[in-house]
Amino acid sequence: MIEIKGLRKEYSKTVTIGEIDLTIPAGGITALVGPNGAGKSTMLTIVGRLLGADAGTIEIAGYDVSSTASKDLAKIVSILRQENHFVTRLTVRQLVGFGRYPHSKGRLTRKDEEAISNAIEFFDLTDLEHRYLDQLSGGQRQRAYVAMVLCQDTDYILLDEPLNNLDMKHSVQMMKHLHKVAVELGRTVVIVLHDINFAGHYADRICAMKDGKVVEFGTPEEILVDETLTRVFDTPVTCVEGPNGRLAVYY
Amino acid sequence: MSDITESISPAESIPTASIPTAPPTAATATRAERTGSGAFATARQLRRYWILVGTLTLLSVVIAVGIVTWDNPMPFGTAGFWRITQMRATNLVVIAIVVVCQAVATVSFQSATNNRIITPSIMGFEALYVAIQTAAVFFLGAVGVTALTGVPQFALMVVLMVGFSLMLYGWLLSGKYGNMQVMLLVGIVLGGGLGSVATFMQRMLTPSEFDILTAKLFGSVSNADASYLPLAIPLCIGAAGTLWWRSRRLNIIALGKDVTTNLGLDHRREIMLVLFLVSVLMATTTALVGPLTFLGFLVATLAYQFATTHDHRFVFPVAILTGFVILGGAYFVLKNIFYAEGAVSIIIEAVGGTAFLYVILRKGRL
Numbered sequence: 241m242i243e244i245k246g247l248r249k250e251y252s253k254t255v256t257i258g259e260i261d262l263t264i265p266a267g268g269i270t271a272l273v274g275p276n277g278a279g280k281s282t283m284l285t286i287v288g289r290l291l292g293a294d295a296g297t298i299e300i301a302g303y304d305v306s307s308t309a310s311k312d313l314a315k316i317v318s319i320l321r322q323e324n325h326f327v328t329r330l331t332v333r334q335l336v337g338f339g340r341y342p343h344s345k346g347r348l349t350r351k352d353e354e355a356i357s358n359a360i361e362f363f364d365l366t367d368l369e370h371r372y373l374d375q376l377s378g379g380q381r382q383r384a385y386v387a388m389v390l391c392q393d394t395d396y397i398l399l400d401e402p403l404n405n406l407d408m409k410h411s412v413q414m415m416k417h418l419h420k421v422a423v424e425l426g427r428t429v430v431i432v433l434h435d436i437n438f439a440g441h442y443a444d445r446i447c448a449m450k451d452g453k454v455v456e457f458g459t460p461e462e463i464l465v466d467e468t469l470t471r472v473f474d475t476p477v478t479c480v481e482g483p484n485g486r487l488a489v490y491y
Numbered sequence: 492m493s494d495i496t497e498s499i500s501p502a503e504s505i506p507t508a509s510i511p512t513a514p515p516t517a518a519t520a521t522r523a524e525r526t527g528s529g530a531f532a533t534a535r536q537l538r539r540y541w542i543l544v545g546t547l548t549l550l551s552v553v554i555a556v557g558i559v560t561w562d563n564p565m566p567f568g569t570a571g572f573w574r575i576t577q578m579r580a581t582n583l584v585v586i587a588i589v590v591v592c593q594a595v596a597t598v599s600f601q602s603a604t605n606n607r608i609i610t611p612s613i614m615g616f617e618a619l620y621v622a623i624q625t626a627a628v629f630f631l632g633a634v635g636v637t638a639l640t641g642v643p644q645f646a647l648m649v650v651l652m653v654g655f656s657l658m659l660y661g662w663l664l665s666g667k668y669g670n671m672q673v674m675l676l677v678g679i680v681l682g683g684g685l686g687s688v689a690t691f692m693q694r695m696l697t698p699s700e701f702d703i704l705t706a707k708l709f710g711s712v713s714n715a716d717a718s719y720l721p722l723a724i725p726l727c728i729g730a731a732g733t734l735w736w737r738s739r740r741l742n743i744i745a746l747g748k749d750v751t752t753n754l755g756l757d758h759r760r761e762i763m764l765v766l767f768l769v770s771v772l773m774a775t776t777t778a779l780v781g782p783l784t785f786l787g788f789l790v791a792t793l794a795y796q797f798a799t800t801h802d803h804r805f806v807f808p809v810a811i812l813t814g815f816v817i818l819g820g821a822y823f824v825l826k827n828i829f830y831a832e833g834a835v836s837i838i839i840e841a842v843g844g845t846a847f848l849y850v851i852l853r854k855g856r857l
Contacts, residue, residue, distance in 0.1 A: 290749050314755025321749045327605050328745045328801040329856075337528030338746065341754040346739030348528055357525050369525075370532045374856075392754070 241266045242287060242396065242430070247296035249282055257282050257452035258296065266301070266395070268444030269422050269429045273436055273463075275473055278449040280432045281322065281400050287430070288319030288398045300396055314342035318389045319398040322432075326373070332384045333369040336360055339391030359391035363417055379410035386414070390421060397421065399431045403438065411435075415442040436473075436488045440464045448472045464488055530802030540805060543797055547812035554819040558583055561827055585715040585779065586822060588727045590790075590814035592776035595731040596769045597787030598794065598803065598810050602745035603765040604671055607795070610788040614678035615659065616652055616773045617782035618685035621708055623648065625689040628696060628704045636703055645719045645778055649726070652774035653767075660766045664759060671762075707781060709836055712822055714780045723775050730771040731807075738803035741765065745801065783818075783836050789843045790814040796850050817843050 241263065248258035257279040264270050272280040285291040287298055289305050298305040300317050308316075318339070330338075336359050340352040348356075360369050363383045373381055386402055402418070403411045419442050422429050433439045439446050439460065446463040448456035450472050456463055463469070464486045469477035477490045531537040559579045565571035600611040627635035638644070659681070663674035693701060707714065734741070743751050744761050751758040776783070794810035821838040 288753065290752050309755075310752065310757055311755035314753065319749075319753050324750075326746050326750075327601075327607050328742075329795075330801055331527065331532040333528045334532065334801065338743065338750070338754065340528075341743060346742065353525060353528060356528050370527055372532075389753075 241299075241301065242428070243297075243299040244283075244287065245297050245299075247283070247286065247298065248294050249279075249286060249291070250294050255452075260296070260452075260454055262447065262454050262457065264428070264430060264445070264447070266428045267422065267426065269418060269431060269442060270445045270447060271439035271443035272430065272432045272447050272449060273434075273439050273472070274449035274455075279452040280449050283449070284319070284398050284400050284430065284432055285321070288317060289313060290319060290321070311342060314392070314394070316394055317396040317398065318392040318394040320385055320389045320400060320402065322400040322404055324385050329372055329374065331370050331372055332365050332376070332387075333360065335373060335384055336365075336369075336388045336391045339388040339393075342392060355391055355393060359387045362390060362420070363387040378405045379407065379414075382406060382410070383414065383417075386417070394427075396428045396430070399429065401432045401434065403433065403435065411438065418442070436464070436469065436477075440488065441485055461486070530800045530805050536799050540798060540800065540809075544808060544812065547809065547816060551812055551815045551819065554816060554823055555583055558586075558819060558823050558826075561823070581717045581720070582712050582715075582822070583819075584720060584724075585712050586819050587815065588720075588723050589712070589776045589780055589783065589786075590818050591731050591811055592727050592772040593783060593787040594790045594794070594810035594814040595734050595807055596772035596776075597791040598806055599734050599741060599765050600769045601791055602741050602803065603762050603769070604675060605745065605747050606675070607792070608788075609675065610784070610791070611769050611773045612782065612784045612787060613682055614675070615655060615682035615685060616770070616777050617784060618682040618689070619652055619655055620648070620777045620782060622685045622689040623651070624707050625692045625704060628700050629692040633700050633703050636707060640716065642718055642722060645716075646722060648778040649722075649771075649774040652777065653770045656770035656773075657767060660763060660770075664762060664766075709781060712780055712818075712835060719779055723779050726771055726775045730768040730775075734765070734768050735804070735807055737765075738807070741803040742801060745803075783839065785836070785840050785843060786814065786818060789839070789847050790817065792847060793850060796854060 244260050244262040244264075246258070247260040248256065250256045260279075260283060272284065274280050282291065286293045287300070287305065289310065293306075300313070303313065303316060305313065326335075333356060336356050337348060337352070339359070340348060340355060344352050360366055363386065365380070365383060365387060368376065368380060368384075373384065376384065382402060382405070386399065389397055389399070399418075402414055406414060415438055418429055418431065421427050422444070431443075433443075440463075441460075443460060446456070446458065446460055447454055448463060448468070455472055456468055464479050466477060466479050469479070469488055469490075473490070475490050477488050479486050479488050481487075527533060531540065559576060563572055563575050565575060597610050597612075601607050601609060624636075624639065627639050629635070631638055639648070659678055660674065663670070663677060693704065696704065740756060740761055743754055743756055744758070744765065748758045751761065790810050790813050793813050794806050797813065798806050798809040800806065817839060818835060821835045821842065825835060825838055
């Protein structure tokens with residue numbers, strides 16, 4: 241369970257995030273949606289302790305994010321930012337192997353190698369494992385980054401727009417993989433999504449944010465309602481029943 | 492080779508257990524037996540690495556022996572012969588210290604700043620050195636050079652340079668302005684500013700004073716005084732050894748702030764420590780022989796090209812050995828062919844620069 245209480249972050253007098261009070265239950269996929277600048281990524285990065293908050297407390301599985309040692313938190317929660325660019329030249333397997341650092345401190349054991357192999361297989365990267373990241377397509381690279389976070393073996397996984405730059409096929413694949421992560425491995429996945437229909441189809445819960453505040457939190461059925469989405473996104477949205485569930489139409 | 496390079500150089504200390512010995516295929520090996528997650532992706536890269544280290548070590552030994560024994564004018568076995576040998580051995584130690592400092596400092600600095608086209612030299616170290624030397628001659632005349640010679644003066648120079656960089660890093664990397672790019676920019680601007688002040692003072696010197704000063708401002712092995720070594724050797728080994736010991740952390744830091752934090756390291760603390768050790772190394776080498784702006788950059792870039800690994804445990808030895816071959820080779824050639832043992836920086840920039848361009852243009856990436 242992720243518990244956020246009274247979270248506030250002030251960028252300037254006019255741009256503030258919060259106050260946010262939110263409880264994300266353990267298990268399943270929770271999608272953060274909302275218009276640009278709503279504070280989704282900021283909230284996620286604060287929860288993942290990459291950014292400091294100005295006020296409020298965050299507890300992940302009972303551990304306070306600001307007071308728990310970073311090296312212990314690294315075994316509880318992992319986070320992947322939207323932009324990833326490394327000057328270091330790495331193969332897929334080496335990158336995924338870095339995810340084991342909190343457990344092995346850089347001295348990889350047989351158990352680590354097994355975990356690395358599992359993460360690579362999980363994201364269908366076995367044939368690419370010795371390729372360098374700069375020899376991969378955007379979608380493959382994105383999968384490698386997520387595999388690294390998975391390999392960290394944390395109960396909580398935070399992903400900031402993992403579908404960014406992915407085409408239709410790879411977006412669907414990525415979401416299917418993440419669904420598998422949540423269902424088969426029992427992890428809690430919190431993910432920032434831009435496409436409300438991906439959230440509606442794959443997420444177990446949707447958290448809608450606007451102007452730095454959480455405005456809606458509920459199941460996809462509760463959120464995918466004309467009136468709610470129109471209000472959250474400031475755009476006329478109509479929800480229709482599609483072949484595989486409800487769809488939001490806003491084109 | 493001297494004990495300096497040996498104590499930090501490759502060989503025995505590298506654990507080889509995690510490294511592939513045979514390339515198991517994904518189909519036959521069990522999940523735990525699949526390898527390539529460590530420093531080298533394939534067994535071929537590992538083999539290439541050791542061939543490279545072997546070749547560089549051999550070259551280093553040849554150069555070291557050459558520097559010490561080549562063309563000794565005194566008959567073998569006489570007191571004069573041993574005296575010359577001893578002086579040459581001292582120069583060899585100086586070269587080794589400079590190379591270890593420059594190589595380890597530059598590789599670490601590039602990892603800490605996530606930037607492969609930068610070198611700690613431009614962060615004001617050399618400008619400060621040049622400014623202090625110039626100021627001494629400017630205010631004290633030709634005796635100013637001698638006023639800056641001696642062990643306490645050497646220690647003072649190191650302390651000044653480390654203090655200067657700590658101020659810069661501490662101020663710019665803490666608080667709300669904790670921004671690496673701003674720090675680099677301010678460092679470069681301050682360096683440029685100090686350089687301009689020095690140039691201004693140089694213009695007002697008499698030609699003879701300027702001549703004396705110029706000799707000090709070329710990076711030169713003969714600038715070094717053997718009496719500095721008892722101070723320079725521990726500084727060099729201490730700082731380089733600590734960085735070597737923290738290689739696994741450096742591997743993580745090189746991935747940037749977010750990944751470092753995610754993997755459970757305190758990014759700012761790690762960065763500050765690395766930058767402190769880098770400033771100790773750079774201050775030691777600059778105070779010892781003067782500015783060698785290009786050497787560190789050249790050596791670090793070539794090491795990454797040669798070593799085909801990201802792991803600092805393996806990059807450091809290659810960088811040090813490459814540096815020794817370049818600096819030692821340049822010194823040997825200048826001393827024995829051009830009879831101008833002073834200005835090694837000239838040949839480093841000419842030959843090293845050409846080699847650098849060749850490698851970069853051939854591979855097409857940093």
